[in-house]
Amino acid sequence: MRRWRLTIQYDGTSFCGWQRQASGPSVQQGLEEAITCFCGEQPAVTGAGRTDAGVHAAGQVAHVDLVREATAATVRDALNYHLRPAPVAVLEALPVADDFHARFSARARRYRYRILDRPAPPILERGFVWWTRRPLDVTRMADAAALLIGRHDFTSFRSAMCGAASPLKTIDALSVRRDGEEVVIDVRARSFLHNQVRIIAGTLERVGQGRWSTADVAAALAARRRERAGPTAPPGGLCLIAVEY
Amino acid sequence: MRRWRLTIQYDGTSFCGWQRQASGPSVQQGLEEAITCFCGEQPAVTGAGRTDAGVHAAGQVAHVDLVREATAATVRDALNYHLRPAPVAVLEALPVADDFHARFSARARRYRYRILDRPAPPILERGFVWWTRRPLDVTRMADAAALLIGRHDFTSFRSAMCGAASPLKTIDALSVRRDGEEVVIDVRARSFLHNQVRIIAGTLERVGQGRWSTADVAAALAARRRERAGPTAPPGGLCLIAVEY
Numbered sequence: 406m407r408r409w410r411l412t413i414q415y416d417g418t419s420f421c422g423w424q425r426q427a428s429g430p431s432v433q434q435g436l437e438e439a440i441t442c443f444c445g446e447q448p449a450v451t452g453a454g455r456t457d458a459g460v461h462a463a464g465q466v467a468h469v470d471l472v473r474e475a476t477a478a479t480v481r482d483a484l485n486y487h488l489r490p491a492p493v494a495v496l497e498a499l500p501v502a503d504d505f506h507a508r509f510s511a512r513a514r515r516y517r518y519r520i521l522d523r524p525a526p527p528i529l530e531r532g533f534v535w536w537t538r539r540p541l542d543v544t545r546m547a548d549a550a551a552l553l554i555g556r557h558d559f560t561s562f563r564s565a566m567c568g569a570a571s572p573l574k575t576i577d578a579l580s581v582r583r584d585g586e587e588v589v590i591d592v593r594a595r596s597f598l599h600n601q602v603r604i605i606a607g608t609l610e611r612v613g614q615g616r617w618s619t620a621d622v623a624a625a626l627a628a629r630r631r632e633r634a635g636p637t638a639p640p641g642g643l644c645l646i647a648v649e650y
Numbered sequence: 651m652r653r654w655r656l657t658i659q660y661d662g663t664s665f666c667g668w669q670r671q672a673s674g675p676s677v678q679q680g681l682e683e684a685i686t687c688f689c690g691e692q693p694a695v696t697g698a699g700r701t702d703a704g705v706h707a708a709g710q711v712a713h714v715d716l717v718r719e720a721t722a723a724t725v726r727d728a729l730n731y732h733l734r735p736a737p738v739a740v741l742e743a744l745p746v747a748d749d750f751h752a753r754f755s756a757r758a759r760r761y762r763y764r765i766l767d768r769p770a771p772p773i774l775e776r777g778f779v780w781w782t783r784r785p786l787d788v789t790r791m792a793d794a795a796a797l798l799i800g801r802h803d804f805t806s807f808r809s810a811m812c813g814a815a816s817p818l819k820t821i822d823a824l825s826v827r828r829d830g831e832e833v834v835i836d837v838r839a840r841s842f843l844h845n846q847v848r849i850i851a852g853t854l855e856r857v858g859q860g861r862w863s864t865a866d867v868a869a870a871l872a873a874r875r876r877e878r879a880g881p882t883a884p885p886g887g888l889c890l891i892a893v894e895y
Contacts, residue, residue: 414773463774478769485770494770524723525730525739528659529708529889533774644774 406470409480410501411436411450413465416492418532418641422458423465432456432493436467439487443480444473453507453648454514457600459640461533464496464647468507505650513577513649514597518590518606519642522613534587535606535642541588541613546581549612549622550590553605554579560629562605563598564637572629574598581609588613591646600637608635651715654725655746656681656695658710661737663777663886668701668710677701677738681712684732688725689718698752698893699759702845704885706778709741709892713752750895758822758894759842763835763851764887767858779832780851780887786833786858792826794857794867795835798850799824805874807850808843809882817874819843826854833858836891845882853880 413436421429425437436450452467475483480498488494504510521527521534522541553562556575563572578593590606608625611617617635625633658681666674670682681695697712720728725743733739749755766772766779767786798807801820808817823838835851853870856862862880870878 414770416773416776461774481769489771492773492776494773496768496770523741524726525659525741526734528661528737528739529706529778531661531737 406472407474408468408470408501408503408505410499410505410507411467411469411484411495412497412499413462413467414494414496415462415465416532417456417459417461419492420458422460423452423454423456423462429458430491432462432465433467435488435491435493436469436484439484440469440471442487443483444471444475446472451507453511454645456643456645457640460643460645461641462645465645466507466511466648466650468501468505507648510650511595511648513593513595515591515593515646515649516597516602517644517646518592518602518638519644520588520590520606520610521586522588523586530587532641533644535610535639537610537614539614541610542615543581543583543588543613545615545619546588546590546609546613549617549619550579550581550605550609552619552623552626557626558629559598559601559626561625561631561634562601562608563631564600564604565631567599569598572598574601579605603638603640603643604634604636606638606642610638611635651717652719653713653715653746653748653750655744655750655752656712656714656729656740657742657744658707658712659739659741660707660710661777662701662704662706664737665703667703667705668697668699668707675736677707677710680733680736680738681714681729684729685714685716687732688728689716689720691717696752698756699842699890701888701890702885705888705890706886707890710890711752711756711893711895713746713750752893755895756840756893758838758840760836760838760891760894761842761847762889762891763837763847763883764889765833765835765851765855765883766831767833768831775832777886778889780855780884782855782859784859786855787860788826788828788833788858790860790864791833791835791854791858794862794864795824795826795850795854797864797868797871802871803874804843804846804871806870806876806879807846807853808876809845809849810876812844814843817843819846824850848883848885848888849879849881851883851887855883856880
């Protein structure tokens with residue numbers, strides 16, 4: 406039996422999310438079925454982050470234990486063969502120590518949220534950006550974002566369905582920059598609350614529009630009430646960029 | 651009557667190309683129908699470049715004459731409204747002089763060809779890259795590309811169906827660089843022969859694989875026979891980036 410670390414990319418548009426659910430196809434289910442096709446085994450695949458329906462991943466990480474012996478290239482290529490035509494691919498399969506755990510060994514997760522703030526709707530980036538039409542003030546957004554860095558009670562920034570025991574989280578880095586016609590929000594933390602990044606994006610978008618001030622964001626954070634922060638931004642703009650170990 | 655210059659973006663995957671054809675939906679037809687929905691007129695839309703089926707555009711340019719008076723923002727937004735949900739958008743509508751001609755006034759066209767040369771298939775870039783699996787040597791490709799810059803008889807690099815009177819074309823710039831997991835080919839010329847950029851990409855890919863040398867590319871160019879150059883690379887990797895006036 407060998408433990409494998411898989412680096413996985415997916416277009417989340419057509420999935421009900423990472424995790425197996427009765428409501429529709431999940432990335433986890435797709436991977437587990439591909440593994441069964443490859444080697445006949447039926448192991449559980451454990452992911453680093455349970456991305457929601459419609460959220461993408463450039464570098465999700467998961468681990469799985471396989472009895473079947475094979476080279477790393479064979480595991481990668483065989484899983485990609487059986488995953489087709491689903492929009493999921495294994496970028497890398499790496500043999501790891503038995504105590505590696507995709508979720509609990511992770512030191513940090515990095516997410517990116519992309520906003521297209523131009524008058525014309527998204528075409529080449531359709532499904533991968535939040536289209537807000539009106540131009541956003543990135544400097545204002547970056548100033549407000551700075552408030553959220555560090556250890557805080559993020560009760561205002563988690564969904565009502567969040568199951569985390571504590572609302573205390575530490576954001577290591579949070580930047581807002583313009584990249585051509587897009588506003589790109591990059592955030593890094595050891596872990597996140599449910600919908601935390603999307604609520605941060607929805608809140609910063611209001612600041613970028615000029616409807617909210619930095620003081621409003623500070624007040625929203627201090628209030629510890631979900632309804633005081635901005636809306637949950639749509640899932641398609643979000644991407645799990647990488648998991649660090 | 652006013653002439654409008656339209657800057658247009660489209661995902662070419664589902665189109666039979668820019669130009670109206672009996673074989674399926676074209677970008678031109680979609681635009682013309684949106685214009686009729688907007689103002690009841692039935693003018694012809696003239697594009698700068700007739701991209702093939704599956705080829706994308708980040709900045710195609712077209713002109714059209716409209717009797718209906720409207721602001722530039724109204725023309726842009728109304729056409730985008732009527733274009734939905736087709737993957738086409740008008741980025742900008744600009745009133746121009748009556749002698750502006752999208753095709754004949756153009757001084758240069760810029761195209762980009764993207765190759766994904768990693769073992770795993772494309773996911774986030776699916777439909778927008780050519781997947782070649784094996785790593786390409788970009789330095790070799792750039793060296794061979796340099797041979798094609800300037801004025802040459804590109805008979806070996808045009809499709810058998812090319813209708814241009816002369817095979818002589820001048821390539822102003824042609825670069826090959828790596829951008830992460832992709833090889834990006836950027837090319838600029840006043841105009842191109844049919845399939846010229848895709849045949850250049852197909853030829854340079856062979857050089858990047860190590861199957862062809864720079865001397866083989868020089869010989870292919872000198873031969874003036876289509877079968878001496880490389881294959882026509884798939885359309886999805888190609889994008890009309892911009893038209894210069």
